[in-house]
Amino acid sequence: MGYIKKNIRRTWKKKRAINDNNGTQQKELLNVDLQENIQKVKKAFGNSSDLVVKEFFIDEERQAGILYTDGLVDSDILNDSLESIMIDKKEFKHEDLVHTRINIIDFYKKYVVSTGEVKDVEDFETLYTAVLSGDTVFVVDSCSKGLIFSTRGWEQRAIEEPTSQTVIRGPKEAFTETLRTNTALIRRKIKSNDLWLETKVIGRLTKTDVAIMYMNGIVNPKVVEEVHERLDRIDIDGIFESGNIEELIEDETYTPFPTILNTERPDAVAASLLEGRVAIFVDGTPFVLLVPTLFIQYLQSSEDYYQRFDIATLIRLLRIICFFIALLAPSLYIAITTFHQEMLPTELLISIAAQREGVPFPAFLEALIMEITFEILREAGVRMPRAVGSAISIVGALVLGQAAVEAGIVSPVMVIVVAITAISNFVFPSISMATAIRILRFILIALAASFGLYGIAIALIAMILHLCSLRSFGVPYMSPMAPFNLPDQKDTLFRLPLWALFSRPRLISQQNIIREQNPAPQKPKKERS
Structure with a gap:
């Protein structure tokens, strides 16, 4: 892997040298006529x-x-x-x-x-x-x-409610496809002259405007320098969406986990800027990139900070439970029913055996058939016209599931396991992490069918080691849990009250750590009668 990275860096340096030589060539000047x-x-x-x-x-x-x-x-x-x-x-x-x-x-x-x-x-x-x-x-x-x-003024979409990151309580505005509209939405929320904005043009043919926004005095200057360096390396014909930029500047390519967070919510970007992160805006897309990013961010939502801390903590713990359900539920069912039947109570084992009596396939093929069927229905629901897309996905799942059980292809328990797995997968606020879990779920199913719980344990150990090896613009991906940082635990698995969140993440912001001078609220004194 290191050898590949060195070759890629050499290629980038050669391309950059060629571009510099081309840039030094004399441009064709305007004529007098x-x-x-x-x-x-x-x-x-x-x-x-x-x-x-x-x-x-x-x-x-x-x-x-x-x-x-x-x-x-x-x-x-x-x-x-x-x-x-x-x-x-x-x-x-x-x-x-x-x-x-x-x-x-x-x-x-x-x-x-x-x-x-x-x-x-x-x-x-x-x-x-x-x-x-x-x-x-x-x-x-x-x-x-x-x-x-400047006379720019083309037709543009109005500011609407976010479609991929909805909240019950919080702002109902989302980014649009216009760069200046998106940067103005952040300016409305952060009225500070320390909010700096720098613009680049990327793409030889599309000449797409890409803006970098950060808080001067809070952000780590090395991160800003790294963002500029990686963007300057890009030499491509066209940039049409922030996903193109994300794939070209991410730290690790061969990983299912996203190392750059994308969001269409201005409040999430504003809050991340105040934590010391850098926002990357791309003209023509409503999704903004945030770097550096951490694993725990994908299990957090903007709504966590608009509700009371106890409710937000409960919902955040629920998301973590759903993370393990979406990742492990089918593989655990296959491993236990295939290799470790002694772990089940006798009554439950007899009930499962009775349901699977007429099923001709092993549990592995059952899970594979149901998972692939659900993925097909999910894609069909996304690609179908909006008026019939949701109806097709819901009705298709009900009809196909019931028909498969009645035909004896799958057992009712497998339908329940796959259904709760699919529902848990929708709990994640970020679709990028949900997609990564979908990919890993198939790998765990195969290992569970081959080695049982030992295969699942090996896969989990490998996944944890891989997560701990990832970095996002120099910041460890699993921080503040690995490496462990006690002061930053106040906003990871649990969310303490706002007055307790008086410091910024220490590995993200290297300067101006304190963001609240009087953290402890003063209780009103009781009047003497």
Whole structure:
């Protein structure tokens, strides 16, 4: 594994060196002739119908033009910019305004264009990127430099309730596919100038905007540096979803467990930022990545911090129990009924034997048939149209389960075991961890059918060793349990009252550990009668 990682790092270094050499090559600059620039842009875009080019005169002799992509610009902002550009010609006859490249561009940049963000453009590559990003480019004849002013404003989905991480009590807003909307949702919750945001462009063809957000003074600077380094290594044609970024920057590829947390809840991202984590936003997806992440995070929900600590602790313990049920229930049933029948009470053993009397398959094949059938129904329920998807999955499970029992293919006990396993799998707040458990469940079923409880024990030992070997951006995956950290146990298996959560996770945030100065609440004094 170490040899593979070294080869991958060498390949990344070579690609980075090639990219650096390509970046040092001289870019094609804009021409002085306006018509030549416009024709070159049209040719580069293949005379696309959504490329809009508007030409006009800024004085009696000099011509100018604007270029933008229809559908990616805000019409109101564009019209206001056009009105400001079409200024009175007399202003250009002022004796102090000499018709040179710098004077004209600076005049428009400082006194004419009314949009908030205005940048210079001198090469065609920057011009193409700006036009395809929803910006408007302003070029003038006899000038080899133009202006880019922000007019982005395409159609976008409204802020709605989260679909994958719902809560009973808590905010009902979720991220959208627009990067600036998502970062604004975090700005609304954390009104601090220490909330820093840095943006990169990743993807040679898609040129996807990727933003990195963190709390300065709380986050570990080494984690931020590592995030930048891993993102800078990416050299790919296109990025369409945060899952592409996740797979390219994760610590360990060959593991079923997720080492980068994804969420569509702004409150979860804001709380993680205050703990010292780094958020990675990708334009075009409502899921935000959080690093570093811990195993215990996948068993926690945002709602745990909106309810009383005793209720939150009870629900969190219930999730941990469901974790073991979803992982071990079918394999334990197979191991006990196949190899260790003496562990069952006599009455229960006789009842199970009577139910399996007419079943022609061993318990292993029973479990395999039922698990595969349920996975098919689950996928069908997800892919089917929403109006009939839930009905197909529920009715299909009931009908197929009942029919399988009546046909003597499986026993009623196996149907119960698989059903409680599937229900427990839905308890996890994170779908990524639920998927990992689904994969490991099949491995445990095979080992239980081969070696009984010994196979399950070996698999659990191997899984624990694997979990303890994982890291997420330098942080041990199983912390604060391994390595054990007593102060951080206040928010792992149990959730203490909010006034007791006065310190941040010590392995996540290396500075500004204390987040609450007066942790203990003061009880009101009783008045003397």
